[in-house]
Amino acid sequence: MATLILNTTAANVAANSILPDPSLTNSVAATDKNAITNHNVTPEHHHPIVGDRVIEGDGTSQDVWQNWQGLQNLPRLNIAESFPLHQRVCIFAPHPDDEVLGCGGMLQQLAANGNPIVVVYVTNGSQSHPDSQIYPPQKLDTIRPQESCAALKVLGVAHNVTTIALDLTDGDVFAQQAQFTKKLAAIIQPDDILVTTFIHDGHPDHEATGQVVTAFAKQHKLACYQVLIWAWHWATPADSRIPWHYASRFDLTDEQLQRKSQAISCFTSQITVDESTGNPPILSAQTIARISQPWEVYLYEPQP
Numbered sequence: 677m678a679t680l681i682l683n684t685t686a687a688n689v690a691a692n693s694i695l696p697d698p699s700l701t702n703s704v705a706a707t708d709k710n711a712i713t714n715h716n717v718t719p720e721h722h723h724p725i726v727g728d729r730v731i732e733g734d735g736t737s738q739d740v741w742q743n744w745q746g747l748q749n750l751p752r753l754n755i756a757e758s759f760p761l762h763q764r765v766c767i768f769a770p771h772p773d774d775e776v777l778g779c780g781g782m783l784q785q786l787a788a789n790g791n792p793i794v795v796v797y798v799t800n801g802s803q804s805h806p807d808s809q810i811y812p813p814q815k816l817d818t819i820r821p822q823e824s825c826a827a828l829k830v831l832g833v834a835h836n837v838t839t840i841a842l843d844l845t846d847g848d849v850f851a852q853q854a855q856f857t858k859k860l861a862a863i864i865q866p867d868d869i870l871v872t873t874f875i876h877d878g879h880p881d882h883e884a885t886g887q888v889v890t891a892f893a894k895q896h897k898l899a900c901y902q903v904l905i906w907a908w909h910w911a912t913p914a915d916s917r918i919p920w921h922y923a924s925r926f927d928l929t930d931e932q933l934q935r936k937s938q939a940i941s942c943f944t945s946q947i948t949v950d951e952s953t954g955n956p957p958i959l960s961a962q963t964i965a966r967i968s969q970p971w972e973v974y975l976y977e978p979q980p
């Protein structure tokens with residue numbers, strides 16, 4: 677998932693309960709240094725890539741989402757109907773863990789139905805631990821895809837899933853869109869259904885992934901779903917920055933939710949304190965609670 681951080685000192689990290697993502701600060705710093713050094717960022721402050729979709733502080737709590745009637749009222753996504761068995765489903769994870777955090781329920785349903793599935797890791801998430809002795813980039817490059825493999829096994833979907841790593845640079849997907857599109861052309865088949873992160877999810881890599889995949893889908897007239905991941909953090913109920921009229925929810929069974937939670941616990945590098953830097957887990961308890969709900973929300977804009 678990789679958290680967006682707008683201030684980079686350890687004190688600020690602790691005070692705001694937000695987490696460092698060097699990949700992000702590095703890439704953004706290259707774009708606009710001033711934009712990330714403001715210590716009192718408010719939604720009025722625009723990030724050079726994600727605008728006002730700023731991930732800071734604890735974010736909207738799971739209770740607030742649970743109590744929002746609008747979420748209860750969303751139409752249900754019937755996966756068996758919308759994802760015919762003969763069609764392959766390609767799920768795009770900007771970082772290895774997004775496929776489970778966002779689509780852990782859908783993955784189980786697709787596998788149970790028998791759809792062939794491809795999980796595409798856009799990056800290997802190697803920049804999640806700046807200055808870490810325990811998790812240097814070259815180690816994360818191997819560890820994070822391995823954690824995802826373990827999680828897919830726990831979900832019980834590994835037999836239906838093929839994984840592909842695009843090896844783009846963590847934190848810099850925005851600058852690699854042309855390369856990304858070229859790689860897509862080599863992978864995607866004419867009948868595939870694509871699932872990607874939301875074009876306005878709030879993390880630059882998630883937004884870049886969403887933009888490249890939705891543009892490709894549009895050009896090739898492929899069905900494309902966008903899943904909300906970081907949007908649950910910065911958005912609030914009925915938030916006008918999310919096109920709710922295109923949204924539908926997939927409801928997880930108790931067993932699916934339980935497996936999704938167990939799968940999330942496979943991402944050891946993301947859920948533990950880094951003893952070498954003293955940094956808190958990348959995925960906070962609140963972030964995990966917020967994403968471990970018995971629903972997943974997908975946006976689907978019908979092709980004209």
Ligand SMILES: [Zn+2]
Pocket residue numbers: 677678770771774879882
């Ligand atoms: Zn991510």
